[in-house]
Amino acid sequence: MDRMGAMQTLVRVVDTGSFSAAARALNIGQPAVSKTVAQLEDRLGVRLLTRTTRGLSPTEAGLRFYERARRAIEEADEAELAARGAGAGLHGTLRVSAATTFARLHVVKLLPGFLAAHPRLEVELILDDRVIDLVEERIDVALRMGDLEDSSATARRLASSPRSMLATRRYFERVGMPASPSDLAGHDSVVYMQGRHGTWRFRHDGTETSVVVGGRLRVSSAEGIRSAVLADMGLTIASHWMFAPEMASGEVCTVLDAWTLDPIDLWAVFPTGRLVSAKARAFTDLVAAALRSDAG
Template structure:
């Protein structure tokens, strides 16, 4: 049994969740994948996977083996890349996680350009507004916005964007336009439940905070966008989140003479191991995309 190939097969089974999906990725038959895993478990004398109606999940031993095997494969890929030279391009599978709305608007449409630069590369994009465990989920690089809660995170700042109070013209025509932060208390706000409902502003060194109210609370950015675009109220959001609507006039900024704290975009890498060349190259690509497209606050 080829140990490297066995490790690569096991890693792909864990990441895809089934023998059949792993077989499709590896361009082999499902029986070959099943046989490889059985031989691997036989050689290690330990069960690596739990089989159920919901698919395959690693056992405790399997999770430990997955993490080590994946790191070993990355190291081997790095060694080959270094030997061939940086101009040889990247290959293999890159797993990226990102917030759903941000990725849909700004990352996924740009992936054809990145993939064209690296014909041997595949990308798995995991869309989730929640902060996930990068090691457990096998993520190479995560795109996160805002303050990083984990001080031990290995991260690189990619961009800084503006934040604004936003609403549709229809809502502002119905409810009136606020002229200062205090006016927001009388408005209907669409509240993003992952953030506090106290909004803080600055202007000429002065600070103002207001507690907003709203009948609609949403837990994901897609819901926030939908509610605002349905004229249900105003909200605070990054300009990135409503970039198409700001450009078309479907959404307007208000209180523009007041400043909100900016929003940082980070590339976060799994702690405890060196970021792969694929992850570093992707982070640089996203940094370039954001710099070219959005100069505000950069």
């Protein structure tokens, strides 16, 4: 049995969820896929797949085999790429996790050029504001903002963005602009539920001021924060990345600029215990360069 070929077949079956879809992806007949998986199960002495109402899914043993097989395939691809040199180009599938709003504003627009430069590469963009398990979700690189929860994670800092108190020009025309943090009590606030839950900290002349705002609207996603602010519902604290188009047009204005807020960092986080693939490195280099260009 071709061990690498068998691993590639099993990985494709798990990824696609069926023998027929895996056969189409591998450009071989479905009986050949079924036979390869059966032979692999016989050699290992364990059941790797089970049939469910949604198709095929890995057993516990199958999932363990799948994770290690996928890693072995990726490392073999990396070895070939290193031997051939950069001219060989990137290929395979790159799975990227990112927050929805950040990806919509700053990542998706980079993909046409990236894919055109690497015609043998596919990208799967998983959008979720939550922190997901990179190994379980088979993520190659995650773009995460703020403090990293796992200090042992393999990570690279890509860029940093200022954070400001902001709202639409229409909101300020209706309510007026706050002159100091203490004025925020008289304003409507849009609070990000995944942040500091309404505690906003400002620094001015070496001292820190904390303001607890009890905004009537609390939102669990950055996309919801954007929508509420752009609907003139109140002010919020956000990174400049989050409202870049509206700040450039003047629709959104910052206030209390003399009071500084901690900036927010963007990190590329890679699965612990795995080599960082060439495709993940190339993608993160692209994002970092684009953000530097936007900042400049």
